[in-house]
Amino acid sequence: MPLPHAPRLTPPAPWSPLTDLQFHALLPYLLPRSLAGRKIADLRARMDAILHLTATTAPWREAPAADGTPATVARYYRRLTHNGLWERLLVALAEAAPGHPLRQIEHLIVRACRRAHRMRGIGLLVLIRRLGLRSALNGPPWLLPDPDLSETLARAPHPLGIPRSRAGRLARAGYLRAVTWLLKAAEGRARIPRSVRLAWP
Numbered sequence: 001m002p003l004p005h006a007p008r009l010t011p012p013a014p015w016s017p018l019t020d021l022q023f024h025a026l027l028p029y030l031l032p033r034s035l036a037g038r039k040i041a042d043l044r045a046r047m048d049a050i051l052h053l054t055a056t057t058a059p060w061r062e063a064p065a066a067d068g069t070p071a072t073v074a075r076y077y078r079r080l081t082h083n084g085l086w087e088r089l090l091v092a093l094a095e096a097a098p099g100h101p102l103r104q105i106e107h108l109i110v111r112a113c114r115r116a117h118r119m120r121g122i123g124l125l126v127l128i129r130r131l132g133l134r135s136a137l138n139g140p141p142w143l144l145p146d147p148d149l150s151e152t153l154a155r156a157p158h159p160l161g162i163p164r165s166r167a168g169r170l171a172r173a174g175y176l177r178a179v180t181w182l183l184k185a186a187e188g189r190a191r192i193p194r195s196v197r198l199a200w201p
Helices: 019-028 043-054 070-082 085-095 106-114 122-130 149-155 166-187 194-199
Strands: none
Touching: 019 043, 019 085, 043 070, 043 106, 070 085, 085 106, 085 122, 149 166
16 A cells, blocks of 8 residues: 555646647556457547546536447446556556656546546545545545544544543543544545535545
């Protein structure tokens, strides 16, 4: 697991087709063949279609036609997701120098990651938090589960070490309130309103 990075938000950027440098930076992470083993004719157009659509909140049926139908583009996205593409790209982004071609399309990559949350589950969420790429989260971090809060709890003073006095009772009560808050925060909200998710940069 990568070491924790300082949290950052990715500046928004409009979609534009991949340049030669950007596509060649992406290429080692992609699956160049279909499930049947055939080479994908225009992989670049397919990735452009995926990044174009995921930069919006539009459904897959509105994906630009690229080497097939919108359903073909959606299937390829799901295949890349199950293959762990977005996790590998997030780690590469966290380690890339500011001028690297992947950093030029960081906004498109983190937007594409947001659609992968349901398929990849808590593991993707933990990775995003540890890498500090907050824009890849599908909502504000304070409303989402945080499995790493157990480390915060471990740093809190333990109530057994608090003396038996009036001040000690208050300290223990404060500790229990903190534990209750941490448990709720670790769980996240059961439901985040769509308006909040859409407003998240």
